[in-house]
Amino acid sequence: MQNIQKFMCIYMYKLEEDLMNHKDELIKVSFQSDEANTDRPLKEYLKQHIEKSFSSIPEDTDITSLCFEGDTFTDLQAIKQIRVNRVLLPEDISDELKETIKASKSSVYTNPDLYLELKLDNELSYESIELKSTKNDSIPGSSIQQIVPEEWVIFIKHTGKNISITTGQYIHAINSKMQFPDRSPRPQVSFKAMSGWNKDNRIVKSNALCYEKDDDDNNKRALISDWQDVLSKRWIDVLFNATSTKANEPWFNNNMRKFILSFLAKYENLTDAEKKEFKERVESLILSDTE
Incomplete structure (x- = not known):
């Protein structure tokens, strides 16, 4: 794994914890629809919160190693130096950065909901984040040609005065349900699917954050690829x-x-x-x- 991938694995896990500690603020955010990618207030809140309060893996983190699908990494000093330099909203993404995004993915280009500009030793790299929100559980996901299985997702379930948050990679939010399409199909994504995957496959043991492979991943990848x-x-x-x-x-x-x-x-x-x-x-x- 590259340092940026390792960083995102730990950073998104800790960001989930941090956002759960700020549920009172998130409850006040206006959710205008059942898909977060149209929720301007949520994007603005997350941009401000990440830049001001959560721009790196916390220094006092209890995570001392990372396991990912059988590989273990214990030297985390380099990734702890990575910082979120900026959080870009769709309108902040320059034409040059759009070309960078296009070059990094084989799927159809769309503006990311959030685009993290990461900095390490004066070198910049970028990671996109998809936002999803729901009042119930399942919602239509992205068009199948736009899906990047490893793209990171912040998934929020909001019901009245209650709010739940989970984070993970897009593929683990797909619940494998897909209605017969009248155009390009949109496999459903589900808060329950992602939070359930995290419960079973994202495990902290002896201060190691471990992501374990799910046998159903191959079925989901087959769905996306063909x-x-x-x-x-x-x-x-x-x-x-x-x-x-x-x-x-x-x-x-x-x-x-x-x-x-x-x-x-x-x-x-x-x-x-x-x-x-x-x-x-x-x-x-x-x-x-x-x-």
């Missing part, structure tokens, strides 16, 4: 394994049943040569770019 294949397998499962309909079943399930019967009626009347030609033609039309 969502069309994932949806196709789900539809096949509906057609072959369903023996009865469910209450409030998606309309598309019924449409698939009608489609497959119409398709089979036509396909079964083809000759073997026509079936072969049909399959090869359909395969040739599948785009390599799944967008």
Whole structure:
């Protein structure tokens, strides 16, 4: 792991603790919608709070080592020197920095909710943070082409006078639910999913902060990398394994049943040569770019 990655693992964990100690301030923040990426007051509060009160890993931190998916790091002196130099809001990001963001990710570019400018020995580096908020639990996430699995997230659940906060990487907020899309799909993200992942896989023991691998990560990465294949397998499962309909079943399930019967009626009347030609033609039309 690079020093910046190690820094973010500990910094975001301690930031979560710090924000929980400032719940009274966060409760007063205006949440204008159920997605934090439109919440201007929350962005402004976090910018001010981080720059003035939490620009580094606390000197008195109880974390003396970091474990990440089997690797252990005990020399944390360098990362403790890293400072948050600035917190940039979307309008603060220059064209030059936008090019830096584009170069660092294979997904479609979007402005980060918060962009941390990190400084170590007069060298600058940058990390983006996604903000999510909800009154209940699950909300639509980012468009699947925009998802960066390792991007850090601050997830806030606010209900009346109560507020809960969890932090982590985007992939651990995905709850694997994805409705049939009318455009680019948006896998749900869930406060419960992220906080549950943290409870099971982000463990502090003997002053070591440990992130342990989750077997479900591969399923989520498959969803992000080839969502069309994932949806196709789900539809096949509906057609072959369903023996009865469910209450409030998606309309598309019924449409698939009608489609497959119409398709089979036509396909079964083809000759073997026509079936072969049909399959090869359909395969040739599948785009390599799944967008």
